[in-house]
Amino acid sequence: MITTIQNSNLTAQIKLLGAELCSLENNNSIEYIWDGNPDFWGKHSPILFPIVGTLKNNSYQYDGKEYCLSGHGFARDMVFELIDKKDNSATFSIQSSDNIRNRYPFNFELQIKYTLENSSLFIGYKVVNKTASQMPFSIGAHPAFALSGNFEDYSLQFEKEEPLEYNLLQNDLISNETKMLDSPNNLVRLKYELFENDALIFKSLQSKHLTILKNQTPLIRVRYPKFPHLGIWTKMNAPFLCIEPWFGYSDSVESTGNLMEKEGIQIIESGQIFEAAFSIEIL
Template sequence: MAKIYQIENSVLKIAVSEKGAELQSLVDKTTGQEYMWSGDPEIWGKHSPVLFPIVGALKDNTYQYEGHSYQLNRHGFAREMNFLPVGRLADELVFLLKQTAETLDVYPFEFDLKLKYRLDGKMLTVTYDVCNTGAQKMWFSIGGHPAFKLPLFKGDAYAEYYLEFEEKEDAGRWPIEEGGLLASAPVPFLNNTPVLRLNKGLFAKDAVVFKELKSRKLALRSDRTKMGFDFSWQGFPYLGLWATPGANFVCIEPWCGIADGVGADGDLSKKEGIHALEPGRHFVRSWSVTIFS
């Protein structure tokens, strides 16, 4: 059984598992309201996995690097590994993952991956810090996958909720084809609007994937209540929205990386959304959730 770590301030309380350094719970202490999906294993047994060292699927689950072929499953391996707790303050938790003999078999790079959870009033900030600890350039992607329960409040209906972007958006949805690969072109989706209504049919054909949003902040709101949360994602060029079809949650997923397209050739260094990190350098990105009422 994975160990769970908790911190809290006067407003929020969170719980994080050592497995995947995965956020399990986000509670508003003033109301007792839980904001995270329960992780029901009969539906989808995750809460907020970290996606590393790839985001999404590879074509045939395979990539090539320096003349060698490697196998990696969708979203990589970090979400299934135990992280080491390396820092704990009253309002902050830090976890570390390093390469192992097993990861080097499928991903030939040495790294430190730190996840930091910090509370500041009504805001939770989650930070990814990737450091290249090897002697060669490192290629990677990273992303978030937090799942929020929906409806949030008793008596609400799923379809009473919507996402409100900070900007009016003209953005296509990139369909996901067989094998989890992105289609070669988007289809029309958002038409000069800041609002995306949520309904359980939205994810019947997998995630809603955006490449060209202007917004870096949105709010989850309800027609029936003023309570909800803001979600911000600076420095992440892609955003995914997803739920298991028919399930009572919605994932809001900021990504530095994206699934292979149907025409991908498997070369890791040419993969869309891939990042190159020189030895000794860090790559740091954060996303935040701020509850409101």
Template sequence: MYELSNDHVSIVISSKGAELQSIYRKDTGIEYLWSGNPAFWGKKSPVLFPIVGGLKNNRYTFKGKEYAMGRHGFARDRVFTMSKQTDDAITFSLKSDDETKAIYPFDFIFSINYQLIAHQVKVSYQIENIGDEELYCSVGAHPAFAVPLLADTSFEDYYLQFEQKETAPIWPLSDEGLLLSTPTDFFLQEDTIALRKSLFYGDALVFKSLQSNSISILSDKHPHGIKVSYANFPFMGIWSTKDADFVCIEPWCGIADAVTTNGDLTTKEGIHPIAPKTMMNRSWAIEVF
């Protein structure tokens, strides 16, 4: 485990998956990340790479060859190398090897940087194509925030506040976690979602067309909360497992396969081509108050 701290906030990161394990505010003593109780969901903030969501039959094809890969890719289960640390930032890296190339035939270096800026945690992803052919990937975040934040409040005392009023549907998922062909009406010039456990009984709320660049978790019972800011993440998932005390706000640069997919990685929705010897960068941030 690695710890990073400033005058306001301390965070803990595991080398496995370069996954955040704690976001703690010093002046209030509030822990903002989910506990990781394995009775509900044993992760806290996994990174999603080189795909987001599930593949149809857990398979994809590239240049006529079929490969198998599980939901959200493999990075969250790999051990990263801590490659750089300063007073306010730390970087972890994962490089392709024979094991990754057996299921994902590309040469890459995937780096995750965590930086503390006052009460904010900035998370940056860099995918570098070190190979000689175009690389195809998606990347996404999956942080689980503790709801309720305070012991004398309940899950239903909280709501999600969107930056803008939204008119946007959600895309239902099949039992296999694939996107169905027809969206369902959800937002109609609204900017809040009242939290209730049953909201997630049908899996995640998946959005493709939000205008907001931030979503906050708030309560009218106290002034504390979380703001997740993101840009250049075209998809959003909001999720909790059944009856658990957390909510995930998930900025995605990728999305699950549709039930109608042909399985070709190069035409997969949300996939990003990266030219040889170039890189893709994305960042998002968590502010705690």
């Protein structure tokens, strides 16, 4: 089932499966979200929860027990409930269950809210800890933007001039090896060679928004004011680019597997609520 929201500028469609954004069109029927062609990547914009990226050995330890959890967690594979719907907004929810607690032993509610305002789509995350103890988690976005034509016609404009140092992945884990992006005037020209070793992982950036340009014309701006980490990714020869604001990232190659000690992990107290949002602006 698909839920549609719209305003005078944009129309968005969201699947109940994964509460996944699958379409964002303007009034000229220009589509900005990747169509999910499985020949390249069969997703559009999955929600990453309760982990971002990959765990070492796809497992972690908590309170003396070991649990298995596959990459990016389980939220993207769950059917959400539509709990609120207006013309320009929709809110979706999942809650813990016995089946989930076998993989993630916490009681929680996760809400995803989509809201259209002017020429922007705001995506809000709300995590409620219903456990009688602290709850560790990560959460992140994975929107894929459709890029038609020649990939090398596109570039990324970072908000601020800063050293663009990113960590390399090693067998899907964060390695200690880093590289620098060439970014004259905060601009990075896209080429598939940048992604030969998978995603670019930025543990720390001053920039809190970046813009996709085609032939120097701005198209899309992603704003992530509270998100501390960022991933940028595509597949070789695929006509899309993912810009991924995160709270957390993959285990490091030296990870102990203790979830409470995981680098980048978020921890909320019993009864507390975590909230964050990012936005996609059509320019």
